[in-house]
Amino acid sequence: MSKFFIDSTSQSADTTPAHVGSPSFGSDDEDTLPYPAELARNDFLSPNFDAQEYLSSLRNRHQTLEDLRSDLRGRSQLLNRELLDLVNGNYEEFLSLGGGLKGGEEKVEGVTVGLLGFQREVETIRKAVQERARETGDLLQEKKGLRKEVVLGRALLEVNEKLEELEERLGIKSKDEEDDEEDDEDEDDDDEASSAAGNSVYAGTLRRLGKQSEQYLSIVRQCDRIGTGHPFLVSLQPRIDEVRKTIILDLSASLRQAKSLDDKRAVLGLTQVFAAVNAENDALRVLKGS
Structure with missing residues (x-):
């Protein structure tokens, strides 16, 4: 407590007692000053409280700095106690809030049951969507497989059609004998025209044999692309071998004729066709006369 506090029940031992609340302006009697x-x-x-500005406004309180610090310290402690009481009071009210609600537990239980049911429905839908996605993926894969099968089937049919056409041209398998006879007559006409032009079989026969060889090689390349191990191609292999054998026989007969006529141009052209069908050894045997 400040030494400037006026005590109404006691007197100073060195001064004359003064009336309570009545100030005295003597310079030697500080106890007569009023307490701030x-x-x-x-x-x-x-809201705009500023500590510096507030302390500046207290310069006319007629109070020592120590007493001012003591007052402010006391004010701070009081505010801390009030704040603590306020927090404790609100916390107790918060804890008692749940107990004061009537039927709150039943409502919470109902909401919980509803959420669990909704969760089960969502899980069911999610599983159905996943199952449908798997089914769709399987169908897409099946569609891709069917498309590949269709492409493969068309390729196999094309090989068979080319083979049948070449067989007909070579006379191995004919659909119409009259057509074959007409083709033979056309070829004989070509040979006669070639002989008349220069006594050479190169112009007609070589062109025909070269075209047949190209058709044979086209069939072989297509079989390689598909895969020669395919069962359908395996079944066609004897026919393909027969086509090659027939082409080599025709080439050998033409090469003998060109050799006998000493037609070097025809011999060169025919040996090139032999090489195209990998029959160089057959050409050598013909040239050696064996």
């Missing part, structure tokens, strides 16, 4: 008023609580509640 209590710091106003509202001053600290201002």
Whole structure:
């Protein structure tokens, strides 16, 4: 407590007692000064409270710095106690809130049951969507497989059609004997025209044999692309071998004729066709006369 506090029940041993609340302006009697008023609580509640500015406004309180510090310290402790009481009071009210609700537990239980049911429905839908996605993926894979099968089937049919056409041209398998006879007559006409032009079989026969060899090689390449191990191609292999054998026989007969006529141009052209069908050894045997 400040030494400037006026005590109404006691007197100083060295001075004459003064009336309570009556100030004395003697320079030697400081106990006659009034005690400063209590710091106003509202001053600290201002939204724009500034500590420096507030302390500057207390310069006319006629109070020592130590007493001012003591007042402010007491005010701070009081505010801390009030804040603690406020927090404790609100916390107790918060804890008692659940107990004060009527039927709250039943409502929470109902909401929980509803959420669990909704969760089960969502899980069911999710599983159905996943199953449908798997079915769709399987169908897409099946569609891709069917498309590949269709492409493969068309390729196999094309090989068979080319083979049948070549067989007909070579006379191995004919659909119409009259057509074959007409083709033979056309070829004989070509040979006669070639002989008349220069006594050479190169112009007609070589062109025909070269075209047949190209058709044979086209069939072989297509079989390689598909895969020679395919069962359908395996079944066609004897026919393909027969086509090659027939082409080599025709080439050998033409090469003998060109050799007998000493037609070097025809011999060169025919040996090139032999090489195209990998029959160089057959050409050598013909040229050696064996």
